[in-house]
Amino acid sequence: MQTTLTKPFKIEGIGLHSGKTFSVDVLPAPADTGIRFRRTDVRHCDFTRITPYNVSSTQLATTIDCGGLPISTIEHLAGSFYGVGVDNAFVEVSGPEVPILDGSAAPIVALILEAGVSRLDKPRRILKVTRPVSVGLDGKTVEIVPCDGFSINFELDYAHPVVGRQIFDYTFDESSFVSEIAFARTFGFKREVDALWSMGLAKGGSLETAVVIDDGGVLNPGGLKAPDEFVRHKILDMFGDLSLIGYRLMGRITAVKSGHQVNNIFARALLEASNSYEIIESPGKSPVSGAEEQRAIA
Numbered sequence: 495m496q497t498t499l500t501k502p503f504k505i506e507g508i509g510l511h512s513g514k515t516f517s518v519d520v521l522p523a524p525a526d527t528g529i530r531f532r533r534t535d536v537r538h539c540d541f542t543r544i545t546p547y548n549v550s551s552t553q554l555a556t557t558i559d560c561g562g563l564p565i566s567t568i569e570h571l572a573g574s575f576y577g578v579g580v581d582n583a584f585v586e587v588s589g590p591e592v593p594i595l596d597g598s599a600a601p602i603v604a605l606i607l608e609a610g611v612s613r614l615d616k617p618r619r620i621l622k623v624t625r626p627v628s629v630g631l632d633g634k635t636v637e638i639v640p641c642d643g644f645s646i647n648f649e650l651d652y653a654h655p656v657v658g659r660q661i662f663d664y665t666f667d668e669s670s671f672v673s674e675i676a677f678a679r680t681f682g683f684k685r686e687v688d689a690l691w692s693m694g695l696a697k698g699g700s701l702e703t704a705v706v707i708d709d710g711g712v713l714n715p716g717g718l719k720a721p722d723e724f725v726r727h728k729i730l731d732m733f734g735d736l737s738l739i740g741y742r743l744m745g746r747i748t749a750v751k752s753g754h755q756v757n758n759i760f761a762r763a764l765l766e767a768s769n770s771y772e773i774i775e776s777p778g779k780s781p782v783s784g785a786e787e788q789r790a791i792a
């Protein structure tokens with residue numbers, strides 16, 4: 495069945511881009527709401543349901559367009575909802591950024607679990623892949639093939655001694671998401687952070703909000719939370735970006751070097767490949783073909 499939060503919760507912290515403090519109120523929502531965002535610092539901003547087509551920028555983070563206004567860095571919050579199984583929520587943001595917190599989903603997941611997840615009275619809708627769908631751009635690729643369940647095999651390859659080539663094969667379930675993926679922090683290279691700062695960008699980037707690496711190693715005093723924290727974070731980002739599709743997913747993903755941009759291209763391509771999936775509701779109900787579903791949405 496679909497779910498929502500049992501009670502509201504609040505997130506507070508600085509934004510990655512501006513370094514300013516923002517707050518987010520996350521509220522329970524009825525079945526079939528999906529995840530809807532709105533800005534509370536401007537008048538008359540209605541809730542917008544997030545989809546891959548609302549994504550207006552994938553620079554540094556995923557930014558959505560919400561009634562003509564940007565809300566950035568939504569991916570760790572959106573990925574947390576998918577990861578612990580929250581289908582419906584209203585999200586009110588006090589400005590243009592969701593706080594980056596420690597750069598991972600762990601603080602958000604802890605707040606969701608503390609608020610509680612409640613079942614609603616409507617079945618979940620699952621996008622079941624029936625034929626492969628793939629995209630590629632500049633050597634970055636994402637492919638999904640039919641599979642019972644949902645898994646992501648991610649390969650990251652940076653020509654850097656600390657990161658190098660990392661592969662992580664993650665079979666999704668709502669309990670292992672917390673222990674395997676949620677803790678992995680975003681990361682950046684010191685020289686790139688310096689360059690961003692000199693352009694007045696990533697003002698909220700620091701050792702408190704990201705893993706920062708230079709040629710000698712990890713600069714954070716506590717080091718890494720796992721040797722392959724980098725690739726695990728890439729999988730977290732993928733959860734966030736693909737959660738915008740709006741269905742639970744059934745298929746096996748193989749991704750190589752992908753990031754927010756290619757994740758978004760893939761999310762759109764998958765939705766549009768309506769002959770390559772069907773939508774399943776509760777057991778016993780016959781599946782709806784992707785093409786029929788697309789006509790229903792249109």
Ligand SMILES: [Zn+2]
Pocket residue numbers: 569570680727730731
């Ligand atoms: Zn991220």
